[in-house]
Amino acid sequence: MPFPFSFRNKFHLNPNFKSYGKSVRLVALLLLLALSGYIFYLDVTIRDAFNGRKFALPARVYGRALEVYPGLKLTSGQFAEELQALGFHERPEPNEAATYKFTLNGLEFTTRDFVFWDGPQATQHLRVEFADGKVKLLQQRGSTDLDLPILRIEPPVIGGIYPGHNEDRALLRLDQVPKPLIDSLIAVEDRKFFTHWGIDTRGIARALLKTISGQRIEGGSTLTQQLVKNFFLTSERTLTRKGTEVLMALLLEMHYSKEEILETYLNEIFLGQDGSRAIHGFGLASYFYFDRPLDRLELHEIAMLVGMVKGPGVYDPRKKPERALQRRNIVLQEMAQLKSITQTQFIAARQKPLGVVHRAPAGTSPYPAFLQLIHRQLQRDYREEDLRSEGLRIFTTLDPRTQRHAEEALSQRLVQIEKAHRIPANTLEGAVVISSTQTGEVQALVGGREARYAGYNRAIDAQRQIGSLAKPIVYLTALENPNRYTLLTPLDDSPLVWSQRGTSDWKPQNYDHQFHGNVQLRTALAHSYNVSTARLGIELGMDRILDKLPKFGIERRPPPFASSLLGAYELSPIEVAQLYQTFADGGFRTPLRAIREIVTAEGKPLQRYPLNVEPVAAPAPVYLLTAALQGVVREGTAQSLTNWLPAEMNVAGKTGTTDDLRDSWFAGYTGDLVAVVWVGRDDNKSSGLTGASGAMTVWGEMMKSIQPEPLLPTVPEDIELVTIDPASGLRYNGECKTALLLPFIKGSAPTEVSTNCASSADAHDNPAVKTEVKPGFKPGTEKKSWFQRLFN
Amino acid sequence: MIRSSLIFIPALLLLLGGCASVTTQPPATVTATPEAIPKEVLPGQVAVEPVPKALVSGNQAVLALLDRARLDTGAGQREAAGASLERALRIEPRNAWLWHELAQLRLDQGQYAQAISVAQKSISFAGRERHLQALNWRVIGNARVAQGSSSEAEQAFKLATELEQ
Numbered sequence: 001m002p003f004p005f006s007f008r009n010k011f012h013l014n015p016n017f018k019s020y021g022k023s024v025r026l027v028a029l030l031l032l033l034a035l036s037g038y039i040f041y042l043d044v045t046i047r048d049a050f051n052g053r054k055f056a057l058p059a060r061v062y063g064r065a066l067e068v069y070p071g072l073k074l075t076s077g078q079f080a081e082e083l084q085a086l087g088f089h090e091r092p093e094p095n096e097a098a099t100y101k102f103t104l105n106g107l108e109f110t111t112r113d114f115v116f117w118d119g120p121q122a123t124q125h126l127r128v129e130f131a132d133g134k135v136k137l138l139q140q141r142g143s144t145d146l147d148l149p150i151l152r153i154e155p156p157v158i159g160g161i162y163p164g165h166n167e168d169r170a171l172l173r174l175d176q177v178p179k180p181l182i183d184s185l186i187a188v189e190d191r192k193f194f195t196h197w198g199i200d201t202r203g204i205a206r207a208l209l210k211t212i213s214g215q216r217i218e219g220g221s222t223l224t225q226q227l228v229k230n231f232f233l234t235s236e237r238t239l240t241r242k243g244t245e246v247l248m249a250l251l252l253e254m255h256y257s258k259e260e261i262l263e264t265y266l267n268e269i270f271l272g273q274d275g276s277r278a279i280h281g282f283g284l285a286s287y288f289y290f291d292r293p294l295d296r297l298e299l300h301e302i303a304m305l306v307g308m309v310k311g312p313g314v315y316d317p318r319k320k321p322e323r324a325l326q327r328r329n330i331v332l333q334e335m336a337q338l339k340s341i342t343q344t345q346f347i348a349a350r351q352k353p354l355g356v357v358h359r360a361p362a363g364t365s366p367y368p369a370f371l372q373l374i375h376r377q378l379q380r381d382y383r384e385e386d387l388r389s390e391g392l393r394i395f396t397t398l399d400p401r402t403q404r405h406a407e408e409a410l411s412q413r414l415v416q417i418e419k420a421h422r423i424p425a426n427t428l429e430g431a432v433v434i435s436s437t438q439t440g441e442v443q444a445l446v447g448g449r450e451a452r453y454a455g456y457n458r459a460i461d462a463q464r465q466i467g468s469l470a471k472p473i474v475y476l477t478a479l480e481n482p483n484r485y486t487l488l489t490p491l492d493d494s495p496l497v498w499s500q501r502g503t504s505d506w507k508p509q510n511y512d513h514q515f516h517g518n519v520q521l522r523t524a525l526a527h528s529y530n531v532s533t534a535r536l537g538i539e540l541g542m543d544r545i546l547d548k549l550p551k552f553g554i555e556r557r558p559p560p561f562a563s564s565l566l567g568a569y570e571l572s573p574i575e576v577a578q579l580y581q582t583f584a585d586g587g588f589r590t591p592l593r594a595i596r597e598i599v600t601a602e603g604k605p606l607q608r609y610p611l612n613v614e615p616v617a618a619p620a621p622v623y624l625l626t627a628a629l630q631g632v633v634r635e636g637t638a639q640s641l642t643n644w645l646p647a648e649m650n651v652a653g654k655t656g657t658t659d660d661l662r663d664s665w666f667a668g669y670t671g672d673l674v675a676v677v678w679v680g681r682d683d684n685k686s687s688g689l690t691g692a693s694g695a696m697t698v699w700g701e702m703m704k705s706i707q708p709e710p711l712l713p714t715v716p717e718d719i720e721l722v723t724i725d726p727a728s729g730l731r732y733n734g735e736c737k738t739a740l741l742l743p744f745i746k747g748s749a750p751t752e753v754s755t756n757c758a759s760s761a762d763a764h765d766n767p768a769v770k771t772e773v774k775p776g777f778k779p780g781t782e783k784k785s786w787f788q789r790l791f792n
Numbered sequence: 793m794i795r796s797s798l799i800f801i802p803a804l805l806l807l808l809g810g811c812a813s814v815t816t817q818p819p820a821t822v823t824a825t826p827e828a829i830p831k832e833v834l835p836g837q838v839a840v841e842p843v844p845k846a847l848v849s850g851n852q853a854v855l856a857l858l859d860r861a862r863l864d865t866g867a868g869q870r871e872a873a874g875a876s877l878e879r880a881l882r883i884e885p886r887n888a889w890l891w892h893e894l895a896q897l898r899l900d901q902g903q904y905a906q907a908i909s910v911a912q913k914s915i916s917f918a919g920r921e922r923h924l925q926a927l928n929w930r931v932i933g934n935a936r937v938a939q940g941s942s943s944e945a946e947q948a949f950k951l952a953t954e955l956e957q
Contacts, residue, residue: 067879069853118872149856152879438885439878586916588909597875608871611878611894613909619916672885714886714917 039247046248047255049231050264058171059392061365061374062155064399064443064596065116068128069150072135073707076106078401079128083109085156085400087295097123105129108141114154117395117597117605126151157293158398159365161375161387172283172294174263180299181282182262183340184306188331190223193262198224198253199246224249226309227265230280271305272312279312289317291357299341300349304328304356317356325354368454369447370398373574373594376460381607391601397441397594402706406432406444406675407451409702414449414679417697421688428687430679430698431458433577434706437674439611440581440590445574456682463570464663464678468528468691469656470567472583472625473552474537475525477545479621479628482745487522487628488729493532498562506562508534511657511690520729522628522742526636528655530566537565551616553578553589567656576667577676583625584652584669586713587617619716620745626652626713627743629668637692638666644700650711653699655691662686664694671709675699715743722749730754836937838949840896840930848889854880858893870901888917888924895931904935911935926952 066082068074083100088109091099100109106129113123127145129137140146160171186193192200200222221229228248252261272279272288279288285305286294297305307327308315317324329350336346365371374396378387386392410430418425432446447457456462478485493516498506508530510516516529524532537545545565546558558569571579574592582589590613598606629652632638637655645651653668664679664687679694680687687694715721723732723739730752732739738756833839842862845855857880864873877894884890891914898907911928918924933948 067853067883069851069883071851071853118875150853436882436885439881441882588913588916596878605871608875610874611881612906613913615909615912714919716916717920 042244042248043251046228046231046251050252050256059161059387059390059394060157061159061161061371061394061396063158064397065155066153067150068135068138068153070135070138073133074130074135075133076130080107082153086154087293095125103127105131112154115599115603116152117599117608120603121152155395156400158367158396159371171267171281174259176295177266177282178295178297178302180341181294181302181306184303184331184335185309187334187338187340188306189226189309193223194258196222198222198249204246222249223265224252224261227261227268228252230268230270269309270312271308272316289356299345300328300332300352301355303331303335303349304354307331317354321354328354366452367398367403369451369457369459370403370445370594372457373442373445373460377595392606393599393601394595395597397443397596399443402434403444405702405705406434406446409698409705410446411449411451413698413701417689417694423688427681428679429458429682430677431462431573432675432677432698432702433459433573434673434675435577435581435592437581437584437669437672438590440592442592442594443673458678459573461572462678463572464680465568465658466571466576466665467567467656467658467663469576469654469665469667470565471525471528471533472629472654473548474533474540474545474565475521475628476617476621476625477540477548478521478536479624480618482748485521486744486748487520487624487742488724488750489521490518491521491524491532492535493517493519493524493529496531496535498534498538500562503561508566522631525628526631528637534562534565538562551589552582553591573676573678576665577674580667580669580676581674582616583622583629584674586619587615587622588613589616620718623713623716623719624743624745629654630711633668638696640692641696641700644704648710652711655696657690660686661688661690664689665691666695666699668699669711670703671711673706673708675703718746719743720746720749724750725754725756728754728756834937836942836945837934838930840927840934843889843892843927848893849884849887851884854883854887854890861893865897865900870897873897886917888914888921891917892924892928892931895928899931899935904939907935908932922955926955929955
């Protein structure tokens with residue numbers, strides 16, 4: 001170590017403090033010591049800076065791996081998109097890893113090696129063919145082709161959790177960097193990089209000369225020096241600074257290999273500014289300027305980035321496109337001169353436009369909202385520093401295709417809704433959560449209409465009143481008691497005043513400001529009548545209903561007021577998705593999951609988040625609830641969903657609208673997906689939308705693109721289907737045009753037989769809908785309640 | 793003499809600096825994977841025969857994953873078996889036989905509460921498939937035995953027998 005060495009010298013020299021010559025020597029020596037100390041200090045500093053960058057491996061986050069098998073609903077175009085997103089290239093002979101070509105009925109392609117959670121999967125030469133929108137054939141290409149039952153494609157990288165002070169980085173390993181980038185960088189910035197010692201002596205001499213002759217200090221920087229400069233970025237240009245830079249460059253070269261220095265350089269160099277966010281490294285710059293990973297850039301795009309090294313501000317392609325273009329072409333020319341590209345490549349590349357995306361995406365992940373969900377879940381189980389530096393590989397459930405449909409539906413519908421309802425542009429916001437019904441895996445999560453921009457994540461952070469979305473829990477509680485309630489049970493929808501200690505009198509109103517007398521239970525839910533629901537909830541007991549919520553995954557208890565029955569409490573869209581997941585899955589609660597597995601940087605399996613289920617409600621009442629929620633779509637508040645989805649889809653769903661139209665909700669499910677959409681304003685002012693005019697249209701639009709499976713729940717054994725006369729609520733015997741097939745828990749179906757058949761058969765095709773939609777409809781057979789008598 | 797050291801000392805220091813080792817952070821262990829509990833038959837438990845593959849599915853992809861899961865189970869790799877079964881369930885999420893297979897696995901893993909829940913889920917998709925219902929009730933019975941609730945186990949086994957009559 002240098003310090004003891006210097007101290008010994010100092011003491012040894014102390015006695016000789018007399019003659020002039022000696023004091024000169026002493027001063028010189030002290031200066032030397034100071035310099036040594038300084039170098040030592042520089043050495044420590046530069047190594048700290050370098051190591052800090054070098055050895056922190058961010059966690060890599062992957063989306064779901066696409067499983068391809070004969071019979072899978074997938075088109076050749078969709079499959080090609082999937083490969084392109086993974087950076088596969090089209091080639092005439094697709095025998096190298098990550099290449100493909102189209103064939104008559106499908107594609108031939110070669111996969112990359114990939115280490116999954118359960119082990120490595122070697123590269124494979126494959127063929128896939130499609131027919132009628134499905135995979136028809138999956139084969140391994142070889143001397144004899146071999147049919148494969150299933151293929152797991154490597155999952156797409158959807159983001160990372162980066163080191164540093166929340167710095168956004170797209171770290172690259174040297175072998176991930178395209179060769180033309182390295183070639184051009186060396187050609188333009190530092191031709192002797194692989195042979196020099198960190199400094200370019202001639203460059204320095206030139207710089208010195210210029211300084212002495214009074215000119216500006218400039219140029220002569222090697223890549224190593226540039227890297228040093230970049231670590232301690234100041235715009236100061238003094239001789240001392242230059243000296244420091246030279247020393248540090250020399251020190252760096254002593255400690256590290258050329259490859260390490262180059263790799264760090266590529267990840268570190270400053271390439272632009274986005275507001276307060278500095279864009280460091282070619283990986284991030286590639287996203288920032290082209291919205292694509294580096295390995296998917298073309299030659300002219302690479303040349304533009306390399307050209308920017310000289311001055312990211314001066315050659316900013318968005319602000320100064322002419323200069324950037326000029327600079328890019330100089331880079332191309334240098335490459336051509338050094339013969340790292342051919343003359344043809346040069347001419348072709350020179351003619352291309354810059355190709356920069358108009359607006360920069362906010363980060364390296366196209367799915368910032370989903371990534372945030374992942375990060376939160378990980379923070380519960382891991383130390384933050386491990387996430388940021390240990391190179392964990394995290395396999396998640398995000399389905400990029402479902403996600404894209406959700407994002408597009410939300411952003412497009414919001415624009416259309418604002419136009420149609422004369423709402424000022426860009427005032428509405430929204431959120432979407434889509435999960436798979438039986439496994440609880442979150443396939444898509446959209447945190448706002450500009451899904452690419454990280455920011456307020458409404459899907460997990462917006463706490464909004466849920467309104468009528470809370471009603472199913474009331475109805476489920478009722479239907480769990482088949483002796484008392486069936487789908488046909490008349491409910492009292494006459495005016496209600498409810499007094500409760502601690503709150504003022506509560507007088508719930510229906511949305512249409514009418515009272516509907518006695519209505520069948522299924523109708524009250526289909527039309528989302530508030531008054532009858534409130535009365536039902538009070539009758540069942542508020543505590544009984546609210547106590548249920550934790551079982552359905554809603555941890556916070558709503559306030560103990562009757563208005564909570566009608567959803568006067570706040571939940572986030574993802575909590576609502578959890579609630580509806582249990583309805584969709586026949587009463588089994590599966591905690592929503594976004595992470596499947598975690599693997600260490602070395603490929604060792606670390607953790608799995610297995611599928612867990614818990615029965616929290618009996619299947620039969622849940623089956624009845626689903627039938628009632630299907631009624632919401634068939635004949636209730638969500639009827640217009642048929643504008644997007646065919647009736648055969650049998651969607652079950654519920655609209656939600658809160659006071660003053662602040663929140664517009666739709667939660668619903670198909671055979672395979674549960675999805676929740678919220679639309680409203682961030683400032684909590686009125687959005688002017690109901691659940692049906694806002695959120696439901698987004699839901700319909702996205703499901704139309706996703707093409708989910710129809711909802712055909714398994715009929716529980718204690719359920720029987722009975723033909724009913726919808727008007728009287730009595731049983732029908734024999735065939736009847738107006739008959740309605742309704743499920744009942746065995747023993748609870750009406751026994752009395754209706755005589756209406758002949759008379760109503762020719763009335764309407766679907767009188768059940770028409771008669772009950774009318775506000776104020778009162779079946780004559782029922783006795784009026786005391787409340788009704790009081791008010792009528 | 794000293795003048796010459798003027799040149800050498802910084803150079804020496806540079807060299808010394810260069811020789812000093814580059815320190816890397818030691819890799820931190822995050823969490824350990826819990827090891828699978830070895831399968832053992834407790835007194836009072838009954839044998840639940842494996843389901844013939846042809847009954848489970850007509851989808852070759854599902855069958856390939858089922859094969860892999862069974863192979864992994866046999867090799868004591870129960871965590872991996874679970875992963876394969878989940879892959880199969882993503883393809884056929886309402887396949888009652890697959891859920892039954894997962895229930896069996898959870899029982900082998902010693903996750904008794906999950907074994908019961910998953911078996912119930914299998915029953916919920918089983919429709920009128922009496923044999924499959926019976927198999928699930930046996931899994932539930934075995935899990936109850938392991939949990940020490942013998943009377944509930946008894947009930948489950950009895951139900952299984954009745955279902956097959």
